[in-house]
């Protein structure tokens with residue numbers, strides 16, 4: 016039927032699945048039946064858009080004729096803040112983000128994300144004022160665009176649109192006032208009552224980077240450098256009981272400046288009068304005085320628990336019982352959950368819980384870099400570590416030996432696993448947790464490969480009927496994600512896909528996934544041999560690291576199967592030497608390989624604060640950049656936590672085999688010669704791909720040099 020409209024209308028969920036792109040509006044109109052609409056008839060795609068929900072299919076078809084389809088690649092700005100608004104946009108596919116600049120600090124703020132069924136740009140169309148926010152595409156996005164002239168005519172023609180518009184505007188106002196809840200403030204410009212400042216003990220303010228700035232009607236306006244800091248909010252609610260907290264955001268620098276200067280002055284002045292009129296503070300807040308130490312264990316407020324694991328199962332001895340008691344304290348449970356939840360939300364790959372001499376450090380690895388999230392009081396150590404060990408089904412009374420376990424949780428319906436390891440360290444057991452996001456929402460070759468021609472080439476390779484495709488690169492270069500993305504693209508009921516993995520990092524529906532287990536002799540080679548008796552079409556082998564696996568993979572490829580696997584080599588051309596070392600005959604490699612892909616991951620420059628930067632001529636030459644090529648660096652802003660980088664971006668080198676390369680491989684040519692031949696045949700190598708990313712401002716020279724020089 017001719018209603019290809021998306022069904023999902025999520026607005027703020029980042030994991031919106033890519034909806035199939037609907038046909039262009041005019042195509043939809045052309046293909047739609049001319050018959051009168053009836054109850055059972057599928058919705059016209061416009062009817063799913065609130066503004067037009069009151070119109071009949073026929074009326075929608077009239078409206079659609081006035082719209083123009085426009086497509087936006089990821090990162091493209093669709094409307095810019097301050098620009099004149101002369102059209103409105105209806106998202107039919109994709110995902111956009113709406114950002115607004117804070118006039119005080121010049122920092123961009125993410126207001127919301129929008130997906131299919133939502134629209135934007137109507138405000139300035141109605142008011143005639145410049146655009147109040149910037150909207151840019153996060154995914155390939157298609158919009159139906161309605162211009163001012165047409166909009167006015169439609170409005171006159173269909174009064175129902177006017178009614179729907181009123182509802183939309185009311186929603187918008189409500190959303191806007193919610194977002195105002197977390198506004199940006201500039202401490203230097205504020206008059207802060209010293210008595211309000213004394214509501215919280217200074218160590219707590221410094222620890223959590225928070226500052227009480229106003230207090231009225233039992234509402235505390237709290238300036239925070241990180242409004243997601245749940246632990247801070249919990250702590251503060253414990254100190255000032257029963258208070259409503261309204262967070263506002265301050266920059267780290269503003270906070271530091273204030274604490275170093277204004278805070279000292281304000282509190283000094285207040286010190287003496289406070290001594291004489293001691294009742295003032297409690298009078299002001301109507302609650303007990305602030306306490307000086309942070310003590311999560313004493314908290315009596317934190318009660319909402321959401322545990323999915325059966326805690327009683329492992330209790331057997333008295334000794335364990337003590338630890339169990341410590342770990343079952345409600346604040347401890349909440350703290351453990353907060354850490355896991357925050358880590359997932361922040362896109363963390365590893366969590367480190369590190370007991371130190373006087374406190375417990377919590378660090379997250381985000382985009383490959385470890386950062387301190389929080390220092391917790393020493394007294395939570397025993398409970399927190401025990402809690403995490405129970406969740407991981409580890410023996411809580413065993414503290415002298417390293418242990419490995421696993422935690423499985425659900426977050427917003429997504430299954431997420433933590434691989435947990437505990438080791439005895441000087442100041443107590445150190446816990447490290449690797450997060451394995453098993454849902455496949457992040458998979459998709461188009462999500463990992465940014466350069467269109469290379470993406471096309473990879474898609475061509477993975478859809479071959481038989482042969483081997485190798486993905487190479489050092490550990491942590493994203494090889495597994497690429498392979499899974501390839502599988503996710505070709506996965507359909509008519510194809511039998513089997514994988515041998517160690518560990519299983521994603522769940523793919525409809526795919527037979529087998530976990531290798533060396534302890535019982537279930538290695539890749541053995542699984543692979545078993546697969547071949549199971550009539551597979553596509554086989555994924557986690558890694559080719561021994562002769563037997565390499566040879567069975569080649570055999571499978573030559574008998575009509577498509578095999579995906581990884582190799583530990585630096586370049587695409589280097590794969591053949593490595594295979595040779597594993598004992599694969601050159602003529603067999605030549606006959607079985609359809610392509611080799613090498614890859615690296617670098618940190619992606621923050622697209623909000625990148626700025627052009629000078630580079631040295633030698634480096635310019637080395638990377639093959641011309642005098643006119645502009646390169647960028649990240650300046651650091653609120654969006655990227657002042658890091659200048661956000662997320663990661665892959666560098667790829669894709670070698671598709673052809674007659675010339677096959678003949679070279681069969682003759683045992685050197686890695687250099689094969690590489691040169693591939694480049695001559697049009698291969699974009701790692702360095703050239705890095706050049707593309709640099710020119711697009713997606714990464715910086717420093718990042719590229721770190722990963723690409725490895726190959727030289």
Ligand SMILES: [Zn+2]
Pocket residue numbers: 621622623624625649650651652653654655656657658659660
């Ligand atoms: Zn930034």
